[in-house]
Amino acid sequence: MTPVKNTVPSPHRGFIRISGLKKTFQPRDKRFDVLKGVDLEIDRGDVFGVVGFSGAGKSTLIRCINRLEEPDEGDISIGETEITRLSKRELDQYRQKIGIIFQQFNLLDARTVAGNVSFPLEVAGEKKEKTAKRVMEILDLVDLSDKADFYPGQLSGGQKQRVGIARALANNPDILLSDEATSALDPQTTLSVLDLLKSINEKLKLTIILITHELNVIRYICKNMAVLEDGRIVEKGPVRRVFEDPKSETAKLFLKIDAGFANFGWSDGEGI
Amino acid sequence: MNKTTFIETLQSAFSGKTWAIVTPAIYETLYMVFFTTILTAFFGMLLGIFLVVTDRDGIYPSPRFNALLGSVVNGFRSLPSMIVIILTLPLSRMIIGISYGPKACIIALAVTCVPMFGRLVESSILEVSKGKIEAARSVGAKNRDIVLKVLLPEALPSLIRSFTIAVIAIVSTTALAGTLGAGGLGDVAVRFGYSRFKTDVLLAAVLVMIVLVQAVQFAGNGLSKFVLKKRHLI
Numbered sequence: 052m053t054p055v056k057n058t059v060p061s062p063h064r065g066f067i068r069i070s071g072l073k074k075t076f077q078p079r080d081k082r083f084d085v086l087k088g089v090d091l092e093i094d095r096g097d098v099f100g101v102v103g104f105s106g107a108g109k110s111t112l113i114r115c116i117n118r119l120e121e122p123d124e125g126d127i128s129i130g131e132t133e134i135t136r137l138s139k140r141e142l143d144q145y146r147q148k149i150g151i152i153f154q155q156f157n158l159l160d161a162r163t164v165a166g167n168v169s170f171p172l173e174v175a176g177e178k179k180e181k182t183a184k185r186v187m188e189i190l191d192l193v194d195l196s197d198k199a200d201f202y203p204g205q206l207s208g209g210q211k212q213r214v215g216i217a218r219a220l221a222n223n224p225d226i227l228l229s230d231e232a233t234s235a236l237d238p239q240t241t242l243s244v245l246d247l248l249k250s251i252n253e254k255l256k257l258t259i260i261l262i263t264h265e266l267n268v269i270r271y272i273c274k275n276m277a278v279l280e281d282g283r284i285v286e287k288g289p290v291r292r293v294f295e296d297p298k299s300e301t302a303k304l305f306l307k308i309d310a311g312f313a314n315f316g317w318s319d320g321e322g323i
Numbered sequence: 324m325n326k327t328t329f330i331e332t333l334q335s336a337f338s339g340k341t342w343a344i345v346t347p348a349i350y351e352t353l354y355m356v357f358f359t360t361i362l363t364a365f366f367g368m369l370l371g372i373f374l375v376v377t378d379r380d381g382i383y384p385s386p387r388f389n390a391l392l393g394s395v396v397n398g399f400r401s402l403p404s405m406i407v408i409i410l411t412l413p414l415s416r417m418i419i420g421i422s423y424g425p426k427a428c429i430i431a432l433a434v435t436c437v438p439m440f441g442r443l444v445e446s447s448i449l450e451v452s453k454g455k456i457e458a459a460r461s462v463g464a465k466n467r468d469i470v471l472k473v474l475l476p477e478a479l480p481s482l483i484r485s486f487t488i489a490v491i492a493i494v495s496t497t498a499l500a501g502t503l504g505a506g507g508l509g510d511v512a513v514r515f516g517y518s519r520f521k522t523d524v525l526l527a528a529v530l531v532m533i534v535l536v537q538a539v540q541f542a543g544n545g546l547s548k549f550v551l552k553k554r555h556l557i
């Protein structure tokens with residue numbers, strides 16, 4: 052097996068730096084230590100995947116990056132900006148530079164496709180004409196120009212996620228976060244959405260961080276990856292390296308499951 | 324009441340003589356319902372928005388203010404409308420100088436109906452998924468954007484249904500206030516139908532109120548459905 056190097060050393064190393072990130076939820080008298088000290092460095096232009104089982108803290112981690120969750124401890128910086136130090140106002144501004152897409156799409160049902168995509172521009176105070184032009188540009192990019200006047204209620208899951216992507220890209224962000232964006236889609240649609248993400252990563256030099264519980268997604272579009280287990284990163288590196296030579300138990304288990312349930316034998320207890 | 328007298332009463336209920344009494348009362352009722360509705364819509368919406376926004380899990384958490392507002396609302400809601408109207412009639416004297424008649428009652432009616440509509444607005448807005456709010460947050464939307472461009476438009480079909488319920492409640496509360504000197508259909512129904520045993524007038528007033536409520540419900544349902552259809556949600 053020849054280790055393949057996926058990352059090219061570049062002047063953009065460590066574009067996103069996360070260090071000592073901790074997050075605890077304390078609903079009522081309970082206490083959940085969800086992130087227990089996460090360190091990550093992600094390069095500009097990377098497609099970085101975080102994989103982990105349900106409840107590992109993936110969503111919490113990605114949501115800390117645009118501070119939809121407030122981290123308790125640790126630092127997150129993007130380029131020269133320390134996200135964790137931004138005031139509310141600065142944060143609103145900065146969020147325009149970080150797009151996010153969700154598993155449940157979270158489109159506004161009251162607005163058309165074009166209206167959903169123009170939303171970020173409206174709240175950023177962009178002029179009407181410029182907004183309209185930008186909306187058409189972006190809809191063209193995600194191949195939905197002919198659906199501009201449709202309502203989300205008229206779209207398929209894949210189309211809805213394209214609108215989600217278009218909305219996330221409206222303000223020309225540097226980073227796109229993806230929280231299980233393809234997990235509600237069938238395999239074929241997943242593939243087409245991933246192809247879209249791939250192409251915008253290349254065309255727009257966008258850094259993408261995506262979290263998923265599906266290794267296929269990581270294998271298909273990520274260059275580097277990390278494995279999150281119970282609030283800690285247990286393994287990270289180029290995707291090929293992790294797949295071909297997993298070090299952590301979680302990564303090994305993931306790969307075994309990924310290779311197919313056949314690896315666990317038949318329902319009658321027979322081995323393979 | 325035997326069969327013939329019932330039919331006679333029915334005929335009498337549709338006679339010109341009866342309607343000479345009922346028609347002015349319809350105008351008074353519509354007048355009170357209209358202005359009470361405007362006041363209730365405005366202040367009830369504000370109240371509902373404040374209740375949602377300042378909640379512990381809201382977009383501008385302010386638990387103490389929320390608890391205070393909540394208990395004031397509950398206080399009003401725990402009293403029968405009749406009592407609230409009696410309590411607030413002196414308020415009308417303070418604001419518009421008189422404490423009787425349709426105008427005075429509009430204020431008392433609004434005070435009775437705002438807490439109710441406020442709670443309805445609150446529950447309508449709470450139906451908007453957290454995910455939509457987060458999506459808006461993630462592109463830098465401020466609280467004002469979230470209220471005006473996310474919560475209200477997304478909740479619109481439900482808000483219309485809540486509003487319909489509120490208007491119907493206003494119609495019946497207005498009838499109740501009529502018995503306390505506000506005039507209108509309630510006043511006529513009680514003065515003629517109850518005190519003077521004029522069942523024909525009572526019947527006519529009741530019919531008008533039923534038609535009024537049906538019309539409001541029909542319009543509300545239709546409008547809510549129209550919005551849902553437009554958005555392809557049904």
Ligand SMILES: Nc1ncnc2c1ncn2[C@@H]1O[C@H](COP(=O)(O)OP(=O)(O)O)[C@@H](O)[C@H]1O
Pocket residue numbers: 076077078083085103104105106107108109110111112
């Ligand atoms: N707001 C919250 N309050 C309490 N617990 C939470 C909250 N958000 C997430 N959690 C808990 O944190 C853990 C990790 O959640 P999450 O980050 O969504 O995991 P993943 O996305 O990997 O499935 C879960 O056990 C979840 O119940």
Ligand SMILES: [Mg+2]
Pocket residue numbers: 109110111231
């Ligand atoms: Mg998750």
